[in-house]
Amino acid sequence: MRLEISTEALERIEAEFKLIFVCAKEMEHGWVSDSALLKKMGFEGEDESLCLLPERGECYVGVENPADHESFRAAAAAAIRALGSYRIDTLAVGSYDEGQKLTATGAIAEGILLGAYRFDRYKSKPKPAQLQRVIFSTQSFQGGSVEEAVLSETIDRATQLCDAVNGVRDWVNTMPDTMTPEALAEEAEQIAKTHDLACHIHDEDFLREQKMGAFEAVSRASTRPPRLIHLSYAPEGAKKRVILVGKGLTYDSGGLSLKPSEFMASMKSDMAGGAGVLGVIKAAAALKLPVAIDAIVGATENMIAGNAYKPDDVLIAKNGKSIEVKNADAEGRLVLADCLCYAQDTVESFDYIVDMATLTGACAVAVGDYTSGIMGHDSALKKQLLEAADRSGELAAELPFNKHLKKLIKSEVADVCNIGSSRYGGAITAALFLAEFIEEKNRDKWDHIDIAGPGFVQKVWGPNPHGASGAGVRLLISWLEEVA
């Protein structure tokens, strides 16, 4: 689908349908041709509700709160999903922004591109997408108009960003037998080629040479060799350098601490953090953001075999710390521990290091399925990420550290244990485990984002379809735009 812009007034644009947003409190504005008819049809402008007037070529959609861009994003996505079954080729939409920044227009464009996403790779008879073009008018609903150049920039940003988000969705939705660590590394190589990025792909020999005993142990029982993926984007004149580290478990069976079947299904999504950081570097390069980025992904499977790592094993990570394994299903933090060490040893000087992972079911228990958990030592950095989430339309909440929870990962036999000793606070004890692998001098540069809840969606919500959501990509791009 293509997004285009036009300086024509909305009613003069040649399109089969106009998409018109209204809110329940204010059902009338310049583009509403017959509000009495809408009411007759039972349309009250309720959130994400829809009314189609085919003879007039109008499609109305309700926006809960026009002051909140996320309302527009969700409404646009809902409209596009509903229109998906119609044979509509072209849509036209106007602007609902009042200031210079086209926040609502950007959100509408994102809602359209994210809402139109479909994953039909495994359907024997996929239905072809009908909608080909959406034309954005510079005309605003109050009668004025927005600047063409600003509109063009807004649409371009949404297009690049959503292209990356939808690409991440594709990687994560692809079945784990296809999307192996090697396949994910090939995707990274492709990004590097397209955007002229430096690309290093390391294999199991490298993990051994580098004494990455934790990552190596997790990957051992899989027939698919692991990959440590490292992409670098270094634009000229970059003011900041950021490391992004992602958990790329292309499958998490739980290992010898095997998951029950109902929890194992969907664990192809355990690579969502890794896929997400690849999506972020891809979008950042496409948008030419003036910030240097290293994207590092630990890609492997957590499987069972005679040589699998075991609860009771003691692993030595790259920084020399010993880890008592008590649960082989807490594998993501083991992979990330070594990737964080690798990142700090390899990238010479940097301003921030942020990791993103589907790390704990406990995070979703704490904040619900819709929200990512943000953890770290530095309040300013956490605040930056929380504000970026708000701007991007993603949901995020801080989960606070404390010294009592820190004691729960103490081990009798090694330096640290890979799970906490209590059933509670699991998202935080997982993050505190990761903190053990952040060097003291980098303590305030690090944050951890747990996307276990929103990374994979069971029931459609907002701009997210069933399956992989691409969580974290919009959040991190909004943050990088601010950092730059």
Ligand code: BES
């Ligand atoms: N990949 C899972 C976490 C997860 C759960 C992600 C649900 C998405 C949805 C992770 O590797 C895991 O299994 N964590 C365990 C940790 C426990 C053993 C301390 C969990 O959350 O149960």
Ligand code: ZN
């Ligand atoms: Zn696990």
Ligand code: ZN
């Ligand atoms: Zn996992």
